[in-house]
Amino acid sequence: MNLSSLLLPAVLFFALGVIARLIKSDLKFPPDLAKVLSIYLLMAIGLHGGYELAKADMAIAFQSIIWALILGFTLPIVGYLALVATRKVSPLDAAAISAHYGSVSAGTFLTAIAYLDNLSIQYETYPLIMLAVMESPAIVVGLLLAAKARHTLAAREGGGNLAGKSGEKSDLKDMLRDAFTNGSVVVLIGSMIIGAIAAPSGMESLKPFIDEIFMGVLCLFLFDMGMVAARRIGDFKQVGIVLAAFGVVMPLVGGAVGVYIGASMLDFSVGGSMLVGVLGASASYIAVPPAMRLAIPEANPSFYLTLSLGITFPFNVIIGIPLYHSMAKAMVP
Amino acid sequence: MVSLYSEKMLNIICNDSLEEKIVCMFKKYGVSGYTILTARGEGSSGHISDMSGFDANIMVKVILPESRMQVILESIERKIKKGYHLTIYITNVEVISPEKFEKTIS
Numbered sequence: 001m002n003l004s005s006l007l008l009p010a011v012l013f014f015a016l017g018v019i020a021r022l023i024k025s026d027l028k029f030p031p032d033l034a035k036v037l038s039i040y041l042l043m044a045i046g047l048h049g050g051y052e053l054a055k056a057d058m059a060i061a062f063q064s065i066i067w068a069l070i071l072g073f074t075l076p077i078v079g080y081l082a083l084v085a086t087r088k089v090s091p092l093d094a095a096a097i098s099a100h101y102g103s104v105s106a107g108t109f110l111t112a113i114a115y116l117d118n119l120s121i122q123y124e125t126y127p128l129i130m131l132a133v134m135e136s137p138a139i140v141v142g143l144l145l146a147a148k149a150r151h152t153l154a155a156r157e158g159g160g161n162l163a164g165k166s167g168e169k170s171d172l173k174d175m176l177r178d179a180f181t182n183g184s185v186v187v188l189i190g191s192m193i194i195g196a197i198a199a200p201s202g203m204e205s206l207k208p209f210i211d212e213i214f215m216g217v218l219c220l221f222l223f224d225m226g227m228v229a230a231r232r233i234g235d236f237k238q239v240g241i242v243l244a245a246f247g248v249v250m251p252l253v254g255g256a257v258g259v260y261i262g263a264s265m266l267d268f269s270v271g272g273s274m275l276v277g278v279l280g281a282s283a284s285y286i287a288v289p290p291a292m293r294l295a296i297p298e299a300n301p302s303f304y305l306t307l308s309l310g311i312t313f314p315f316n317v318i319i320g321i322p323l324y325h326s327m328a329k330a331m332v333p
Numbered sequence: 334m335v336s337l338y339s340e341k342m343l344n345i346i347c348n349d350s351l352e353e354k355i356v357c358m359f360k361k362y363g364v365s366g367y368t369i370l371t372a373r374g375e376g377s378s379g380h381i382s383d384m385s386g387f388d389a390n391i392m393v394k395v396i397l398p399e400s401r402m403q404v405i406l407e408s409i410e411r412k413i414k415k416g417y418h419l420t421i422y423i424t425n426v427e428v429i430s431p432e433k434f435e436k437t438i439s
Contacts, residue, residue, distance in 0.1 A: 297415060
């Protein structure tokens with residue numbers, strides 16, 4: 001593993017955020033800062049990616065979308081089965097947690113881009129479309145798994161109705177609409193379209209916004225996220241050792257599958273395959289938690305928030321990314 | 334001396350993802366208005382912070398005549414039975430213009 005990856009300013013700022021919280025510093029960011037910064041980051045990466053994609057091969061773009069859908073739909077099922085097998089959480093908690101692992105974390109993806117840029121490794125832009133595509137399918141799978149779990153529980157309790165049938169149907173329709181129109185997806189896809197169709201001269205004037213301040217903003221974002229994650233690490237005891245282990249093992253499985261798809265199915269370079277690995281490994285903490293609060297209110301939010309923000313996110317940023325890089329180097333012919 | 338009239342105030346603390354559902358319920362059953370504040374704290378759902386903006390709580394306050402309270406409470410009870418985490422309490426308040434709380438928004 002390359003030690004220089006840990007000395008990336010963005011990763012160091014993440015560590016500073018964690019330390020600031022651990023030493024009980026009075027440092028406080030304005031409310032919603034991470035949310036504001038993530039909108040900027042998605043916009044910048046979307047504009048950049050859209051501009052590049054306009055020149056890309058549509059057949060590969062289409063294949064990437066198909067593989068993103070396959071990953072997004074299957075990873076939550078794998079996670080769900082693994083969690084149910086541990087017998088440590090209820091099936092509804094398992095459904096909510098696994099939905100997070102099928103979706104993606106843009107913060108982790110952007111850190112991976114910073115990592116590649118730092119090592120001057122080339123990468124394809126297709127994983128960016130996959131990032132946009134993979135935000136939503138896992139939410140849908142989470143809903144379906146939860147519906148199944150509710151039926152099983154209701155049958156076990158002798159027909160006890162946990163949620164009104166008709167209500168469930170209209171809720172499902174609203175959830176599906178929310179899953180595909182959630183803020184991150186709109187910002188990312190919208191910016192990609194703008195990047196693809198905007199006049200090149202106009203894009204040139206946006207260069208300072210898209211390129212030059214990007215890494216600085218990413219540092220600030222990760223600084224804030226370090227503090228948020230550290231707060232969640234405190235809840236570690238509540239989730240227990242088995243669930244905490246899931247927060248590390250699941251990204252490793254997703255990461256390995258992702259790198260394999262990038263390297264063998266999509267013929268990407270080491271950089272591109274690593275990015276697909278990061279997509280498979282990361283767990284959402286922006287789009288999925290509010291969706292799960294609405295769709296699976298019976299699930300305990302402490303479980304999924306602690307796992308995705310307190311365990312998997314720091315694991316991926318510090319250890320996962322260099323590890324997926326090594327996997328990609330081993331798998332790309 | 335200004336006259337005071339008794340009303341009830343319903344207070345709801347919940348995650349901000351439930352805001353749309355609650356507003357929808359208010360409009361369905363009729364309230365004259367509502368106020369929403371961001372909130373943070375700790376309870377059965379663990380620590381809820383508005384620091385990151387990713388997982389915030391809200392506090393919803395609505396004043397209404399006692400006669401209209403029951404139907405809203407029943408609706409809230411149904412939500413709690415479905416598993417939604419809602420903290421509810423009702424306080425007695427005194428207002429100077431009761432007619433303000435009669436007309437409903439839609």
